[in-house]
Amino acid sequence: MIFIVGGAGYIGSHVNKFLSKKGYKTLILDNLSKGHEEFVKWGEFIKGDLKDKRLLDKIFKEYNITTVMHFAALTDVRESIKDPGSYYRNNVKNTLNLLDAMQKNNINRFIFSSTCAVYGDPIETPITEDHPCNPISPYGRSKLMIEKILEDYSNAYDFNYVSLRYFNAAGADPQTEIGEWHEPETHLIPIILDVAIGKRENVQIFGTDYPTPNGTCIRDYIHVMDLADAHYKALKLLEEDKSEIFNLGNGDGFSVKEIIETCREVTGEEIPTIESDRRPGDPPILIGSSKKAKRILRWEPEFSDIKDIIETAWEWHQKLNNEII
Template sequence: MQMNVLVVGGAGYIGSHAVARLISEGHRVVVFDNLSRGHCQSVPQDTFVEGELTDSALVEKTLRDNDIDVVMHFAAFAEVGESVRKPAIYYQNNVVATLSLLEAMRRADVKKIVFSSTTATYGQPEKMPIAETTPQNPINPYGFTKLVIERALADYAHAYGFGYAALRYFNAAGAHPGGEIGEHHAPESHLIPIVLQVALGQRESITIFGDDYPTPDGTCIRDYIHVEDLADAHLRALEKLQSGEGICVNLGTGKGVSVREIVDACREVTGHPIPVVMGERRPGDPAELVADASLAEKVLDWKAKYTDVREVVATAWRWHQSHPRGYES
């Protein structure tokens, strides 16, 4: 069924891939973004609205004028370290702005939303893999701001009949297979793009922060989920939204990959030696974070298609080769 979808934060990394997927599936999309960290080149310009989520009159007008059925919400700051250094901007952007969005939706009588949540809501779980039954005890402001909105959505569902999905991502990675859109952060903070910058000659080496973790090769293990698989999960969630009910699921591959394995995959894909420098552990980096995504398979009929990290790296490399300076290329 075709829907009118407002994608807030749609000019960002994951949002832009969801927009492309929505359009390819025949949905009508309006993108709303303030471009503080997004890139207008990543989305169609004919249905782009530049604005702030805290401008509730503009948000409400956009919802009404476009007869929006459902909102996809990607507009958030998402760097753990930055959230510790600058908690104020995380509470303003991730919490205050989102509550403003929910109120604009309520006034416009739009009560369906798919929300980008995160594995950071779990903090540092003792048991792997991480299932949705794992207690949510975030250890940084970023994770806490996402948990606040999960709780708000549950309350809005109960009181106002909202239907929502909170999708808890693990480590988003990769790029659109066609190479037209991809990952561009300034400064870059994600591992795979940073390693590929070495292959592009933009960095001399990659620093591995700690090789004494209790993992097989001593480096941190993460679950890398391809951005196209995330986009697919969002579309599936759209079809499952029910008034007064919430869906909370993990999105990951269920397969852990170490930092060393990422570097090796990048070497294999690029043919570049990629020198490594060993650094000290970073405070607050858990040794291992891997998803149990079986509930998403059951509830959304979704499963990650990109399960070989070399395939993930190959799509990222295609993007970075054709866009060595990202969207400024």
């Protein structure tokens, strides 16, 4: 059985669906602070928190868990700058609870949701896994701290891990059973789609004076189902008792203005914009090299076209806003 911590959230729920369709049994733990119970459509669900060490021990004793996948974290860069304590408690301390409960119960396979925010302001792109890690936010630092802990645990104990450094997760399940749903929403694509659907009046463009061709930030958008496929492949790697770190991106960058333009094309809506100040903690360009994941995991993104990615997000966005899920 695969234990999916944070499996009611955006990425975790897509991984749960993907693994369930591959025939894996899954157990989901989520405190529902950000996740949605409606997203746990596969596997078993326990509502609970990583603070609760007794619960973790009980779960590991009761269920036949072979691998733990850990998605539960706070992920808002801006919030982490204002309230670092809650990021270190939630993302670092709680992960230690999970790792220690695994140790105690001899469970030794771990897949970690890491982030391109561990790199900070890159000195060159596309970013490879051996690029220096100098995170510029408590969020990025909290994820890097866990990566270091994982490295130490794998050296000291019978323990293997795969850390997956996601670039910008986007899109939704092509069958629209689940998708992106954050409250409040801070991410670019769902905010633009909110404008397209009439929930917001305009999109703020955070910074038009970056050192990029049109002055707006460039990001590497990767479809959430491609991320899910990479987790499945990471699971296979762990079965060979190996530990690795991989970037997961498309290797292509799109500026904020290009994303807005593609959303106009996909939705047929006008989508008014306002030019605003830069948002703190945003590097100008983040583009990842996924050559290592392609070579070792034999992973290949299926959704490499940004328009296809946004189309799945738009399908889901309309469903989310027009129906009660």
